[in-house]
Amino acid sequence: MSQFFQRYGAQIARLTFEHVWLTGSAMLFAAAIGLPLGVFLTRRPGFARPVLGVANVLQTIPSLALFGLLLPVPFLGDRAARLAIVALTGYALLPILRNTYAGILSVDPALIDVSNALGMSGMQRLVKVELPMSASVILAGLRTATVTCVGVATIAAAIGAGGLGELIFRGVASVDNGLVLAGAIPAALLALCADGVLGFAEKRLAVRR
Amino acid sequence: MAARDVEFAHLSFDLPDGRRLLSDVSLKVEAGTTTALLGRSGSGKTTLLRTVNALVRATSGRVLVGGVDVAGSDVIALRRGIGYVIQETGLFPHMTVERNVGMSLELAGRPVAERKAKAVEMLALVGLDAGLAGRYPWQLSGGQRQRVGLARALAGDPGVLLMDEPFGALDPLTRAEMQTMLRELLHRVGKTTLIVTHDLEEALYLADRVVLVETGVIVADLAAGEVRASENEAMRKYVAATHREVGL
Numbered sequence: 001m002s003q004f005f006q007r008y009g010a011q012i013a014r015l016t017f018e019h020v021w022l023t024g025s026a027m028l029f030a031a032a033i034g035l036p037l038g039v040f041l042t043r044r045p046g047f048a049r050p051v052l053g054v055a056n057v058l059q060t061i062p063s064l065a066l067f068g069l070l071l072p073v074p075f076l077g078d079r080a081a082r083l084a085i086v087a088l089t090g091y092a093l094l095p096i097l098r099n100t101y102a103g104i105l106s107v108d109p110a111l112i113d114v115s116n117a118l119g120m121s122g123m124q125r126l127v128k129v130e131l132p133m134s135a136s137v138i139l140a141g142l143r144t145a146t147v148t149c150v151g152v153a154t155i156a157a158a159i160g161a162g163g164l165g166e167l168i169f170r171g172v173a174s175v176d177n178g179l180v181l182a183g184a185i186p187a188a189l190l191a192l193c194a195d196g197v198l199g200f201a202e203k204r205l206a207v208r209r
Numbered sequence: 210m211a212a213r214d215v216e217f218a219h220l221s222f223d224l225p226d227g228r229r230l231l232s233d234v235s236l237k238v239e240a241g242t243t244t245a246l247l248g249r250s251g252s253g254k255t256t257l258l259r260t261v262n263a264l265v266r267a268t269s270g271r272v273l274v275g276g277v278d279v280a281g282s283d284v285i286a287l288r289r290g291i292g293y294v295i296q297e298t299g300l301f302p303h304m305t306v307e308r309n310v311g312m313s314l315e316l317a318g319r320p321v322a323e324r325k326a327k328a329v330e331m332l333a334l335v336g337l338d339a340g341l342a343g344r345y346p347w348q349l350s351g352g353q354r355q356r357v358g359l360a361r362a363l364a365g366d367p368g369v370l371l372m373d374e375p376f377g378a379l380d381p382l383t384r385a386e387m388q389t390m391l392r393e394l395l396h397r398v399g400k401t402t403l404i405v406t407h408d409l410e411e412a413l414y415l416a417d418r419v420v421l422v423e424t425g426v427i428v429a430d431l432a433a434g435e436v437r438a439s440e441n442e443a444m445r446k447y448v449a450a451t452h453r454e455v456g457l
Contacts, residue, residue: 118288
């Protein structure tokens with residue numbers, strides 16, 4: 001066991017860092033697109049169906065196929081990590097978008113009514129009422145997206161983007177279960193961690209009524 | 210702010226599907242008076258009320274607040290000058306009582322100290338202890354919540370106060386308590402008040418004038434003191450329908 005760690009410890013640490021970097025950047029991009037877009041959809045409900053539809057379709061493409069499909073795209077295909085981040089962003093988008101949209105729409109209409117009657121501008125209503133009231137739903141979306149991302153990111157190793165998937169693929173190829181576990185266990189722990197932290201924040205932000 | 214008059218001039222409102230909710234409503238509410246919009250559910254009284262702060266836009270006709278057409282006004286400025294109280298209270302559950310009450314000042318960009326002082330003043334006005342300022346709405350009783358809603362509506366010193374079935378969800382005892390408090394309060398603050406209710410007793414107790422609305426049309430418009438003896442057919446029917454002898 002200690003021999004195993006001596007041999008692979010540094011690699012596990014480096015690949016875990018890579019993994020966190022891949023998912024972290026993808027989550028940042030997905031949130032930067034998904035949150036404002038979700039808010040926009042609540043203001044222009046006509047766009048909601050087509051946009052959520054596209055995000056839905058994106059989600060259903062098998063990850064390996066998506067990585068493969070993006071490979072020949074110029075600029076993206078140049079660097080595997082870049083491509084992986086774009087693909088992961090696509091996967092993370094739907095839960096964020098859907099929960100932001102649904103969360104804001106689920107705010108009690110009486111509160112919206114009163115916000116308007118108090119003379120709030122659209123932005124004031126969003127910041128003071130709609131976002132705080134839907135924060136836990138939006139966070140639940142971020143949580144789902146993060147956990148999905150951590151899982152899908154292991155596949156990114158197939159196109160050479162690095163991350164913990166590298167150990168898993170190598171382990172599978174050389175029929176070395178120890179190596180597979182060396183990739184799978186930290187990946188699972190990362191997912192659990194993200195789930196726990198975001199779940200805690202979600203509970204804290206839930207509004208008691 | 211000085212109380213402002215409200216005038217509806219040939220006001221009609223149709224839903225997108227063509228159903229007519231208000232039909233050629235004309236009514237002038239004098240500044241500083243309390244008028245009850247009485248009627249059964251679906252009569253259009255709430256819709257009529259909501260045209261005043263432009264939550265509902267009339268299909269035709271005009272609403273004038275202080276002589277100014279609502280349609281041409283800056284909607285945010287208009288609403289900040291009008292208090293609004295609803296049955297569900299609409300208190301923001303993620304904000305303390307103090308922040309709820311001070312919201313109109315917060316929106317106007319007033320400093321925190323002023324907001325706090327105002328909240329305490331308004332809580333006293335509606336008969337609540339200043340110690341409740343730090344509580345959240347879920348920690349209050351139904352009657353207390355409704356008082357906070359009223360305090361919030363009055364905090365911005367509006368020229369007009371709109372109330373939509375404010376006590377509809379309260380038990381009869383709390384309701385009576387609230388009516389007593391409101392009646393006294395309205396006399397004191399002298400706001401132009403429009404109160405929507407289906408409760409004849411409440412209308413007579415609180416209002417100077419009672420306007421009966423049926424299927425989007427004003428069918429009776431009487432001083433509160435004249436309602437019971439009125440010859441108006443629609444009002445007679447409403448009075449009779451809400452008054453039942455209990456056979457023992």
